[in-house]
Amino acid sequence: MNAEPTEPTQLVVGLYEQASVGCGGAPGLWTHPADDRVMVNSLDRWRNVATTAEEAGLHALFLADVLGLYDVYEGSLDAAVGEAVEAPANDPFAYVPALAEVARRLAFVVTASTTYEHPFSLARRFATLDHLTDGRIGWNVVTSYLESAARNFGLDGQLAHGDRYARADEFLEVVYRLLEGSWADDAVVADKSVPVWARPGSVRPVHFEGEHFRVHGPALTSPSPQRTPVLFQAGWSPRGREFGARHGEVLLLPKSDPAEIRAGLDDTRARAAALGRVPGDVRALALARVVVGRTAAEAQAKLEDLQSTYRLRAQLVSYSGDTGIDIARYADDEPLTTTTNGLTSYVVRGDGDRPLTAGDVKRRFASVARGGDLFFVGTPDEVAEAMSRHAGAAGLDGYLLNPLLSPGTLDDFAELVVPALAARGAFDPTPKEGTLRARLRADGRDRLPADFPGARHRFGLEASAG
Template identity: 80%
Template structure:
């Protein structure tokens, strides 16, 4: 039997008090998310993640407030459900300076950004960090975001993905074709910074965008930031097969994960990609203690400040369905422009959940169908390795229930046990984010990537 490959591990965070992974646990006495506006709080998170050898800090984001539950903003603001929603881009330069080897993945929406300005922003960050940047590509799902950007309602699901396809087409032209690799010569004696004729405008006239300028930034270390993508619907899988480099999996069942990955990789192969080029990470919650009793005590302690209402506010915002209006025995509507997979029992074609089933699913911090590891360092490490092998995963995104406590416990207790099993490399990571995630030293997109093929 071959030795296990070290897992890719990133830390999930959000520039909010009520982080999406645990919206009510900010009230726990040891949680410091109320310091969301303090750079000192974020410096500690970033430096701890770097010292623990994590591959990246993953910054989630939303562009609206969760105003579905009870038909009001009040519940979301009171419970701090993904609120406030600070701009994650603003944190990266400051944190990249204090954690000079940590990589960063930033969430940005193809529905409410413009490809020209976003390409410039990502390329600038990639330059300033020496290639430590990734983009979590999202299409957004909140009606409140649509209204804030001047729309009557959010775009339909298919239209959001159509816009996203075109968005990626434009950004790839700007990143990959507008400047030659050897355009910049920086010749002081010859008074020539870039070779004449080495920079060209892109000419795009599409359904959603018209772009006729050259990229404003020279080629960055990665050119294209590492592309993360989490869509799991049929249309989301098609998008991931075409554009994704790292797939983020919103399911816990290893059989469903492996089946879904086989589907996405099959779609990628049909597009001419090397299916082995795609990496897969699952979101995981971890509670680890020195003894089994200590781990269980930590787990039970979380329940003391767990707030079901906050979780229901989050669920209502995600799906666009106001759970406060449903009796326990009522099935949820499947007519939604939100995250429709959250409404069904087991995926496309399955019956809808009832409101009571949702409330029961989220009745404790251990519920919800999330990937959850609780135990001693050895128990957690064994379970992580077994799950990754069964599901065909390349790694995990650590979803901290408490911040910074979950990260600190993982670094102190879980990392040594994972390392002893060959499942983790505790060394501080160096090089570009793409080279870290791929593990083969490659800084640029794989040659089979569709955007690199002749048009």
């Protein structure tokens, strides 16, 4: 599976956003005078984001989400709401129809949890969006990691890590049966003269009974352009990689070291091959932060300006929520516990052998250009060259741009970096066409490929491609 580093011919680039104030590359930067995230409830603000991304040729607007507040730090939600750490958390689904109307070629990826949703209602929601956008929809599949989310849904605490993934596997099987298997491709004839809207016998229940779900079906929606939305997934643990190998079409990586990324992708793609999938069908995007100026001095000045409003406390609130560990309760030289149901990979050192101390975490996050995160800083040509070189070394297909300032980061990227990437032949700046799946696949396919696990559930058990 190993290969020599090569620059991808065309980078896939999306924009990472969240319907909250404290989002972006550093949670506290909403306080910067030029940042507009306090307008999270304004549709005009989001229209500007979507249209700028579309006109720059970006492939998709990715909408992250959480289902609870970051109430771990100091044992209270006060810091989370005071610092606006992923707060408020508006429903990303509500934004998509309005934005899809003004940005008619931009695709949208929406985060939804397999732990707190039900597959029947979620399949219906995604299929409806897929219809309304002519197939411009993806699903960021998450299992969720916040204890506060579990309490919001009537649980005493989170499901264990392995149990969340077991539920997610079954959740996806139900979705496949509903969206791929309960309607024939030619079910809808819409013949007014007969009259027949859907052919008798072309729609069937799924009769699913599993450990977590019982679903009669069929799906309430007719087959949409993609049937199943494009599946994004971010798990990096061994169990997460297993899930990604089975279900992931696009993997999301909050990693920076190209050797680590390539090794992890080689492992995941090998797992996919063992399941009968084409390894190259597993694509990967890394989360990237970009600070660009017309000169190196201007880029450095922008970075220093960001540092002047950077808030370490906000970042520690975020870290505590992510890991489930109240770092405020630890002395700087005290190792953090690794007994957590949160994101355990954030607790151990890079070699995975020893836990971090609280001081390690504070030193890592002392700067806005924090250690371990992927930063590209420089002139347009320097940033374009570094992104292309990094993607080739890591085996990546592209990046999700994680804005430090809004709208400044996106505006700078569109004005300065996109032309530099285009000049290198590394990015197509024209607005994208077709379904999201078609624009991500070399074969231009709208539907899941025949070797995908969900394909075996197609109506009539056909194994042919969609």
